[in-house]
Every structure is written in structure tokens, then in C-alpha cells.
Amino acid sequence: MRLGSESFQLLSKIATNDQHGENSPYFDGWKAYEKNPFHPTKNPHGVIQMGLAENQLCFDLIEEWIKNNPKASICTPEGMHNFRDIANFQDYHGLPEFTSAMAKFMSKVRGGRVRFDPNRILMSGGATGANELIMFCLADPGDAFLVPTPYYPG
Numbered sequence: 321m322r323l324g325s326e327s328f329q330l331l332s333k334i335a336t337n338d339q340h341g342e343n344s345p346y347f348d349g350w351k352a353y354e355k356n357p358f359h360p361t362k363n364p365h366g367v368i369q370m371g372l373a374e375n376q377l378c379f380d381l382i383e384e385w386i387k388n389n390p391k392a393s394i395c396t397p398e399g400m401h402n403f404r405d406i407a408n409f410q411d412y413h414g415l416p417e418f419t420s421a422m423a424k425f426m427s428k429v430r431g432g433r434v435r436f437d438p439n440r441i442l443m444s445g446g447a448t449g450a451n452e453l454i455m456f457c458l459a460d461p462g463d464a465f466l467v468p469t470p471y472y473p474g
Contacts, residue, residue, distance in 0.1 A: 332458055350369065419443065420438045422441055423435075424436075
């Protein structure tokens with residue numbers, strides 16, 4: 321589906337193409353890491369992922385804390401085996417359980433008059449990331465945005 325016409329295009333070529341963002345060179349390093357992840361003893365010649373801030377060094381401490389403080393955590397001892405699945409960087413499409421829950425919540429907020437497709441929901445880790453996503457959807461290379469001040473310098 322293309323949002324626009326031949327004379328006027330509403331969204332950028334990036335937002336309207338049939339490919340997924342992970343087909344860009346940006347994700348080549350991540351793909352190499354997924355195929356051959358570094359481990360200090362099991363795979364010392366593997367790829368070290370340095371493209372995101374993901375702390376995997378304290379899972380054992382966090383899991384122990386969750387077991388000892390179940391009322392203070394959103395996790396339960398029964399769900400401990402799922403902790404590592406939600407604590408790490410998620411699939412580029414987002415955590416399906418979360419986008420489905422968000423779609424249902426947004427529909428509920430609208431009184432059930434609107435249905436939201438979880439596959440069309442993008443989640444962001446903050447306003448800066450959300451603004452970047454919106455700009456990639458709206459602009460093609462060479463386009464510009466006017467940003468009023470005051471603004472967040474990041």
C-alpha cells in the first residue's frame with residue numbers, strides 16, 4: 321500500500337517501501353553478531369556487539385533479586401525463565417506480546433470504536449527515538465525539518 325500519489329507522496333520512500341529496516345547496512349553488524357556471538361570461554365573469537373547498550377553481565381543478580389523480592393517486581397518466580405527474553409534488545413519488529421497489549425489498550429481507550437493492528441505499531445524508547453522514527457517516515461534524503469526552540473539538544 322502506498323500512502324500518496326505520483327504527484328504527491330505523503331510518506332518517505334523509506335516508510336513506503338516493501339522492505340524492512342533491517343535490510344539496511346546499519347544492521348549488518350547485528351546480523352554478524354547473531355550468527356557468531358562472542359563468549360569469553362565458549363566463543364572467544366566471536367563478534368562483540370558494540371552497537372547498543374545492553375548489559376548482560378548482571379542477569380544472575382537480577383534474577384536472584386526477583387526471587388527474593390517478588391512483590392517489588394513485575395516478574396514472578398514462575399516467570400523467571402522468561403526474564404532474559406524480555407530484558408534484552410528485542411526483535412526489530414518489537415515484542416509481539418507488548419504491541420498486542422498496546423493495540424488492545426488503545427482500542428479500549430477509544431471505547432472499542434477503533435481497532436488497532438499490532439503489526440502497525442512502532443514503539444520507541446523515548447521522545448528522541450520517536451522523533452527520529454517519524455522523521456525517517458516523513459522525509460526523503462535532502463528534505464529538512466524546522467525545529468523551534470527551546471529544544472532538547474540531543
